Amino acid sequence: xxxxxxxxxxxxxxxxxxxxxxxxxxxxxxxxxxxxxxxxxxxxxxxxxxxxxxxxxxxxxxxxxxxxxxxxxxxxxxxxxxxxxxxxxxxxxxxxxxxxxxxxxxxxxxxxxxxxxxxxxxxxxxxxxxxxxxxxxxxxxxxxxxxx
Amino acid sequence: xxxxxxxxxxxxxxxxxxxxxxxxxxxxxxxxxxxxxxxxxxxxxxxxxxxxxxxxxxxxxxxxxxxxxxxxxxxxxxxxxxxxxxxxxxxxxxxxxxxxxxxxxxxxxxxxxxxxxxxxxxxxxxxxxxxxxxxxxxxxxxxxxxxxxxxxxxxxxxxxxxxxxxxxxxxxx
Numbered sequence: 225x226x227x228x229x230x231x232x233x234x235x236x237x238x239x240x241x242x243x244x245x246x247x248x249x250x251x252x253x254x255x256x257x258x259x260x261x262x263x264x265x266x267x268x269x270x271x272x273x274x275x276x277x278x279x280x281x282x283x284x285x286x287x288x289x290x291x292x293x294x295x296x297x298x299x300x301x302x303x304x305x306x307x308x309x310x311x312x313x314x315x316x317x318x319x320x321x322x323x324x325x326x327x328x329x330x331x332x333x334x335x336x337x338x339x340x341x342x343x344x345x346x347x348x349x350x351x352x353x354x355x356x357x358x359x360x361x362x363x364x365x366x367x368x369x370x371x372x
Numbered sequence: 373x374x375x376x377x378x379x380x381x382x383x384x385x386x387x388x389x390x391x392x393x394x395x396x397x398x399x400x401x402x403x404x405x406x407x408x409x410x411x412x413x414x415x416x417x418x419x420x421x422x423x424x425x426x427x428x429x430x431x432x433x434x435x436x437x438x439x440x441x442x443x444x445x446x447x448x449x450x451x452x453x454x455x456x457x458x459x460x461x462x463x464x465x466x467x468x469x470x471x472x473x474x475x476x477x478x479x480x481x482x483x484x485x486x487x488x489x490x491x492x493x494x495x496x497x498x499x500x501x502x503x504x505x506x507x508x509x510x511x512x513x514x515x516x517x518x519x520x521x522x523x524x525x526x527x528x529x530x531x532x533x534x535x536x537x538x539x540x541x542x543x544x545x
Binding site: 350358 | 499500501502503504505506507508511512521522526527528529530531532533535536537538539540541542543544545
């Protein structure tokens with residue numbers, strides 16, 4: 225009887241602690257600078273964009289999406305900052321705090337040292353954020369933020 | 373036949389008499405020293421008797437009463453376990469554990485249903501939202517910003533038009 229009670233308490237605690245631990249588990253945020261354009265033989269889409277490939281193609285009308293700069297950040301505290309950069313562009317991401325819905329982030333797109341765009345967004349795992357940037361040659365610069 | 377030590381002890385205690393006394397005293401090598409020793413032994417005996425005497429109990433009746441009460445109490449205590457076995461404790465540890473586990477399970481079930489009901493109503497707060505956006509008007513004076521959801525809600529889009537176009541070399545890694 226007593227042994228069974230201890231077992232039951234142990235299982236309950238494990239379930240509770242497991243739930244708490246999984247709820248607090250750190251998440252990975254992928255941020256990328258993507259050049260979208262149309263080519264005869266498009267490269268395979270990067271794996272980070274797989275889930276939104278159809279949406280990107282339909283939305284922007286391009287058949288190739290190439291990553292020119294990226295960063296993959298594991299968020300532990302929820303208040304972190306990082307940079308995804310290419311030769312001429314850099315995307316600064318400043319995660320301010322973690323909420324139940326996701327992360328509150330401040331994004332800044334720089335062309336070399338010029339600030340082109342600044343936005344504040346609440347990013348969730350359920351829905352990536354896509355930002356249409358400037359026209360680059362025959363293509364388009366896109367900024368993508370995905371909580372994995 | 374008595375040994376010398378037995379006769380000596382009996383002589384010290386004054387238990388020898390008659391011929392036996394005369395014979396023992398005649399066998400003593402130094403009677404004066406033996407008499408002195410006998411006196412010393414008597415003095416020591418008297419002293420010890422005086423010092424080692426037990427103290428008289430002043431309240432003897434009270435202590436007897438206490439003892440009787442204690443014995444009666446012990447006798448009553450011997451009967452208590454039989455009665456205790458007839459009536460179990462109201463909340464033993466085992467029952468408390470089961471009540472706690474049951475309460476926890478009920479709490480979890482209620483939480484599950486409450487969260488499930490609340491989920492769809494608050495779904496919007498779990499989606500990506502653009503709170504604000506701006507471009508530098510000095511750099512991009514004709515820029516316009518719009519926000520929408522696309523791909524049947526698969527992505528949140530910040531659509532910026534009017535940014536300055538750049539040559540294709542800017543697409544390098």
